[in-house]
Amino acid sequence: ADGYLQLAQKIADEQHFFHWELDFPEVWCDEAGDIRLNGGFDAIVGNPPWDKIKLNEREFYSNYNPTIWNYQGTARKQLMAQLNADPNILSAWGNYQRTLSASLALLFEGSLYEHQIAIVDGERTGGDPDMFKFFTERAFQLLREGGRAGIIVPHGIQSTMGCTALRHLLLDGCNLQILCRLDNERRIFSGVFHGQKFDLLVFAKGGPTKKVEAAFFSWEKAEVINNLRSHPRYVQIEAQVWRELSSELYTFVELHTYREVELVSQIYATYPRLDKQLEDTWNIVDFTREMDMTNDSHLFRDGERLQLFGATKLQGRRWKTPSASWFDLQEGRYIKSERVVNSKGQLYFPHELDAKRVKHYHRGYLLRNEADNRQALPILEDETYNPLYEGRMVHQFDHAAKAYVSGSGRSAKWRELSFDEKEIVPHYFVAQRDYPHYDFRAGFCGVTGIGNERSLLTAIIPPNSPCGNSVPTVNISPYDPKAHFLWVALTNSFIADWLLRLTISNNINFFILNSLVLPRPKVESPEARLLIQATVNLTCITLEFADLWLAVTGKEWNENSGVRNLYDRAQLRAEIDARVAYLYGLSELDFAYILSTFPLLDRGQPALPGESKSFITRDIALLALFTLRGKTSPDDIVSFFAAAGVDIRHQTGAIVDLRKRVHVAQQEFGAIAYQPSGHERGEDEIDIAGEEQDESDFEDEE
Secondary structure, three states: HHHHHHHHHHHHHHHHHOOHHEEEHHHHHHOOOOOOOOOEEEEEEEEOOOOOOOOHHHHOOOOOHHHHHOOHHHHHHHHHHHHHOHHHHHHHHHHHHHHHHHHHHHHEEEEEEEEOOOOOEEEEEEOEEEEEHHHHHHHHHHHEEEEEEEEEEEEEOOHHHHHHHHHHHHHHHHHEEEEEEOOOOOOOOOOOOOOOOOEEEEEEEEOOEEEEEEOOOOOHHHHHHHHHHOOOEEEEEEEHHHHHHOOOOOOOOOOOOHHHHHHHHHHHHHHHHHOOOOOOOOOEEEOOOOOOOOOOOOOEEHHHHHHOOEEEOOOOOEEEEOHHHHOOOOOOOOOEEEEEEOOOEEEEEEOOHHHHOOOOOEEEEEEHHHOOOOOOOOEEEEEEEEEEEEHHHEOOOOOOEEEEEEHHHHOOOOOOOOOOOOOOOOOOOEEHHOOOOOEEEEEOOOOOOOOOOOOOEEEEEOOOEEEEOOOOOOEOOOOOOOHHHHHHHOOOHHHHOOOHHHHOOOOOOHHHHHEEEOOOOOOOOOOHHHHHHHHHHHHHHOOHHHHHHHHHOOOOOOOOOOOOOOOHHHHHHHHHHHHHHHHOOOOOHHHHHHHHHOOOOOOOOOOOOOOOOHHHHHHHHHHHHHHHHOOOOOOOOOHHHHOOOOOHHHOOOOOOOOHHHHHHHHHHHHOOOOOOOOOOOOOOHHHHHHHOOOOHHHHOOO
């Protein structure tokens, strides 16, 4: 027994065990030592750690080689294998894995926490366990009935699937009194990524919540909370609104004004969520991660390696490897070889892995000097290698937004492509036999943020180009390319983007997209046809879309097909936004309000006289809605926006007539609407890191 006690004490010392009741007995017991009926703290204030409790290879091995953060996929696994040659590092890795496994077993199986997992649609909510979630529930446990807690937590608590049970606790088991969202753009926390968003929560034990005092800030200093109730962003939200908008997930939808509360309630009451199956129209079956950038990295080859093995370029940035006879004639430079891969994407020699654990076989050619290199990846003979899509390649109505230049992982460099030079230029290529055939389908960049100009970036993905997990694709039933075009038009609209931005953080999770409400006109309807035709003209500007152009338009594709002129593209996009606003049944004032919530548009465009920045996209989209409805556009946009609840006096110059603003901005100053600025805040941190995220990150962002 003494041995067990000594071992327990040793583990307790190593893990810094802490017992609240033993360290603060007076909080739970009276002077006689009897348990208090309402024991617990009157108040708890804290900033708990925000750390995922999961194996993190890069974080662990960076203690021994910090450059591992610059490696991706197979290259990273090769470096890990080299480090594990040191028995001390290998032993430390084993201890790290065992300690983490034991900690998770205690947290989830030790009956300590009851509000970490919820059942939604008969399934347990996913997501990685995170320290802040356990600390939040622990704060609830430690309070007396009526006691209050004030804590700082990541913004993800508002909407991620993994926080569903906590949101139920906060709304139904507590009185959630204050929810205040801030970001770190003003460097409130030094050393923390500037785009990080976080929430200040104040809740009392005992519920349910009836009304929440809320404010959702951007680019504000910490002092803004000193006068919270007098700030224009302050709003009181009936908790029942959140319950009704998201009856299972209890998403804390960000509603900034009372106008938004009314507008969102109206939209959600009128239109169906994407996950609702309708009759006589198209439906979203699911969203698909076609390839995982980590676990499937053994399938990826770069152009330089393919060229080294005699591959020749085909039209459309594809590669064709030579036949087996060509390899055999190269005077012993190449050898036939084989590698096997387990379920985690780790490479082995065939004799090292039991057949039951083999997920994939690689049989092909290596350089002769690679024969003893376990991590060397064979090249298939007589095979076509097709482009692999990554997040940076996709933007709104743009399947070739950026071209790969050099580097890997966080150090990868990409170049923006103009519409006169569009082509698919990927980092990696995948053998055609290693993935199922993919037809034309809609896809979107899964890594985003409400701090970007636009959050939802969707485009049509060409066939035979698989997508990495940062570009999920859409499965629509019944399959019809026109339905995919329609989905792209709807989801690239300002209204869909605005609705999505109420709930997202840094990733677009499938459950968030499923909760998005969209009008779903039949593809044959007049409204849908116009949206589809506009999207076809914006999309089909490269050879990959020749067949689709013919199928939809009935005309042969040529290099002049589609719309490349930036002014013409802007006009088409404005008309799409106006038609989508019409489908949603929004008034011009509603649309103006929504447009005002995108402050980062047009940063690279010339401004009108007396104005600090351009508003060409806002103005042309609003003008398009007036034109669509045959109404006279405002001759004083300051007064018009004031009627929408938006004060634009200090940002508007002398030209206030809407139609004149658009004419002068385009004709005299050369402003072009709908142009990405090319310097998204946090682009390096978000987009590049996004290619490295695990598949689970797109199920449950934290």
